[in-house]
Amino acid sequence: xxxxxxxxxxxxxxxxxxxxxxxxxxxxxxxxxxxxxxxxxxxxxxxxxxxxxxxxxxxxxxxxxxxxxxxxxxxxxxxxxxxxxxxxxxxxxxxxxxxxxxxxxxxxxxxxxxxxxxxxxxxxxxxxxxxxxxxxxxxxxxxxxxxxxxxxxxxxxxxxxxxxxxxxxxxxxxxxxxxxxxxxxxxxxxxxxxxxxxxxxxxxxxxxxxxxxxxxxxxxxxxxxxxxxxxxxxxxxxxxxxxxxxxxxxxxxxxxxxxxxxxxxxxxxxxxxxxxxxxxxxxxxxxxxxxxxxxxxxxxxxxxxxxxxxxxxx
Numbered sequence: 001x002x003x004x005x006x007x008x009x010x011x012x013x014x015x016x017x018x019x020x021x022x023x024x025x026x027x028x029x030x031x032x033x034x035x036x037x038x039x040x041x042x043x044x045x046x047x048x049x050x051x052x053x054x055x056x057x058x059x060x061x062x063x064x065x066x067x068x069x070x071x072x073x074x075x076x077x078x079x080x081x082x083x084x085x086x087x088x089x090x091x092x093x094x095x096x097x098x099x100x101x102x103x104x105x106x107x108x109x110x111x112x113x114x115x116x117x118x119x120x121x122x123x124x125x126x127x128x129x130x131x132x133x134x135x136x137x138x139x140x141x142x143x144x145x146x147x148x149x150x151x152x153x154x155x156x157x158x159x160x161x162x163x164x165x166x167x168x169x170x171x172x173x174x175x176x177x178x179x180x181x182x183x184x185x186x187x188x189x190x191x192x193x194x195x196x197x198x199x200x201x202x203x204x205x206x207x208x209x210x211x212x213x214x215x216x217x218x219x220x221x222x223x224x225x226x227x228x229x230x231x232x233x234x235x236x237x238x239x240x241x242x243x244x245x246x247x248x249x250x251x252x253x254x255x256x257x258x259x260x261x262x263x264x265x266x267x268x269x270x271x272x273x274x275x276x277x278x279x280x281x282x283x284x285x286x287x288x289x290x291x292x293x294x295x296x297x298x299x300x301x302x303x304x305x306x307x308x309x310x311x312x313x314x
Contacts, residue, residue, distance in 0.1 A: 107238050109296060259289060261289050
């Protein structure tokens with residue numbers, strides 16, 4: 001693990017021009033020039049709406065859209081904990097909630113004004129940094145109010161039509177995420193958009209969004225259906241989707257896959273200090289990620305601003 005962290009920090013220095021982070025040598029103040037490649041990478045992935053056939057590096061097996069396009073994002077609060085680790089509720093449920101943003105599938109605003117972005121494997125390979133390859137289970141096209149739902153890590157609806165589930169790999173494709181990828185839709189024979197809409201209903205009022213079935217996270221068909229469903233539910237356009245990741249441990253090592261801490265531009269004043277706190281916690285744990293502004297009203301929603309970063313005394 002120490003060797004992995006050392007290699008990660010050295011790679012970060014070469015790519016972005018930052019000094020290696022150690023307790024005695026904090027990072028050099030970042031600049032817009034040093035983080036230009038990261039901003040370009042985030043905006044490219046966000047606008048990459050033509051890419052709907054993600055292939056696993058090394059095997060060329062099909063993977064879900066999150067693997068090579070769009071942005072994997074987790075909104076969370078500033079508290080007395082490490083923001084990238086799993087909460088007690090997440091540990092009890094067996095999963096932690098993320099969202100996936102792309103130009104053709106994004107909410108009006110993020111769930112929280114601050115959070116972090118995970119690097120996907122394809123962007124990681126492009127940048128020479130580690131990308132998150134396995135651990136995601138399922139995808140709900142809109143937030144499914146999973147909360148304390150413990151049915152297969154929240155991937156089985158508590159309010160959907162009664163069904164008997166068998167928790168087997170589906171399909172049985174030996175990609176790197178096979179031990180996690182699963183969806184309740186496929187498990188009960190739902191494969192088309194029409195079937196999904198019939199099952200979910202109108203999703204209006206109360207816990208109505210909890211009637212969805214979930215798509216297998218590595219089903220390309222499921223992701224295409226998830227994108228297509230929005231045309232039938234225009235009143236849910238402002239709601240983020242929900243991507244559930246298995247909690248196999250406390251989540252501490254997730255910090256090595258964080259590409260950026262985001263701050264919502266629309267709630268900048270109330271969120272920037274929390275973002276700086278996240279950055280300090282990363283540094284205290286021998287890691288680093290820049291604060292990047294997220295403006296979902298822009299065609300290029302990610303931008304770097306030097307004044308947003310914490311000031312590190314050398």
